[in-house]
Amino acid sequence: MKADAPEHDEFLRAALRHAPDHALTPPSGVSQTILAAARRVHLNPRPASEPAAAPRAPVRRHVPWHERMQWLLTPRWAGSLATGLVGALVLGLWFEQDLPGPTVSGERGGPIAHSESTAPAAPPAPAPAPPATTSPPAPPAQDSATRSTGTPEQARQGGAAPRPRGDAAPKRTEKTPDSAVAADTPPKAEAESALRREVPAARAATNEARMQAAPAPAAAPEAATAPRRAADAAAARADSPGPSGTLPDAPPAATAKLGAAASATGASAAASPALTLWRRSTAESTARSAIWTWQPGDAPSPRSFDADAQAWLLRLVQAARGRWIDVAEVSNGQAATEVRWWRDDQPHARLRIESEGLRWIEPGGRIRYAPMEPAALARLRGF
């Protein structure tokens, strides 16, 4: 100390020692916090953005889980979590309300093409008791099940993307889904019985077992929807290729042409668009969730896609099963009989019955082709 530094004032020093705060100590909570921080320093060798000089073994200390989660209780994180949850809830509700039923569900069916071409349709869920007078409408669950078997191309066209209508602007002439539904039953029953004669008994038994494995519906809806389910399953089986991987029931010439076309274009086997359309139109017409119309051949205007039309489409499904391939050509350059479908006045698909096969053209741009024998094509031209 320098020589002229002021010396200690003993009186003031004594007064300091006797000050009322002389025995003051920090609160125990503060002390515990500081000492806990000291322990944590050695748990975490790099605390508070200070550089660590050398790595050392951290002192292990058991930290209860609720202490580790304390950061979640801070206003910042709690607010963020709450905001995220509310946002997710609102988005979920919004999607739930905004999505049109069949279309969007079909868009979600990523792996559906496989199940469509190889597996029978899933049995529909039970429905509320239908009116006893008419053919029972398909339950919403059935709609969902059918929608779940949609294909990616369905997703493309299901969005009802506006496309120019071209020459044939469809005008819905019949908006009587009730009558269409009422007349639905007899032809469907015929088709159903025909299909049942075709399928082996073992596969029918398997289908029945699957149907029984589904949640037990009410008795009346079960009885009413069973034929439709059986028809769905039969149609799916009819459309799927045979176990050998070849084209069952396909004439050798058609098979050869199909192989040639596939090898020439690099095309591969595709799911049946006819079966997809049949399933969807049947389900939606029955549930009255959409209005389907079609214009077969030389018909002057679109007409209701009624039971007869569905039966014709089912014949098409059977005739062309396992033959569909993706192609690029929109036409073979020859005249053909055209069939068009509309869903809620929006173009849905176009079929060209050409001289050597069927060409399925969708508004989304996907084109599929099924080589056919002339006799089969001729039968299909008889609507």
Added chain:
Amino acid sequence: MNDALRLPPAAAQADDDDVALMAAFAAGDVRAFEWLYQRHHAALYRFVRRLLGRTAAAQADEVFQDTWLRVLQSKERYDGRGAQFRTWLFTLAHNRAIDVLRRSGREQPLGDEPTEGDPFEPDGVPWDHWPRPDEAIDNQVFWRRAGARLLECLEQLPSTQKTAFLLHHEDGVALDEISRALGIHFETAKSRLRYALSKLRTCMGAYLDAASLRVRP
């Protein structure tokens, strides 16, 4: 304070030195820090409370805690060559307290801050009739009143002078070390201390009137 703190760690037993304790703590001995804390926490808390005064007493815990956290963060940088641990510790607390006072706008202006070379001019007549501490040792009432009055007088000092007085008189830090720790010239530190002593003596004398000095022999 828990019982563990009363037991000095092995490092403290071998070398009862703050620097050694800090080195032991930096090497991973948590109990070395606990011992350091045990040795200095009361004096540091008292220093912080007095430095902040009544108006900023609510921030005393914060300043005290931040000071020790800075010690934790600087455990590997402190080597004892710059200043004694206690001086360094109190300097950390002083800087933090000044920050708090500045932030709250309660720091007193430095209008009477002495500059280097200014002659010492006591702002009043020093009161020199205090009893000697050993003579008044039995009169606890007097000294308690004197201590309470001193705290009142400290409230009137600028923080710089208060720091100089508290470090010098309460904690026994030499002036040259105060000047080094605070980063000021020695003469500045000395002037601050002299101003502080002068004001405190005057303030204490004004309070301890003749009637209260009956203890005086």
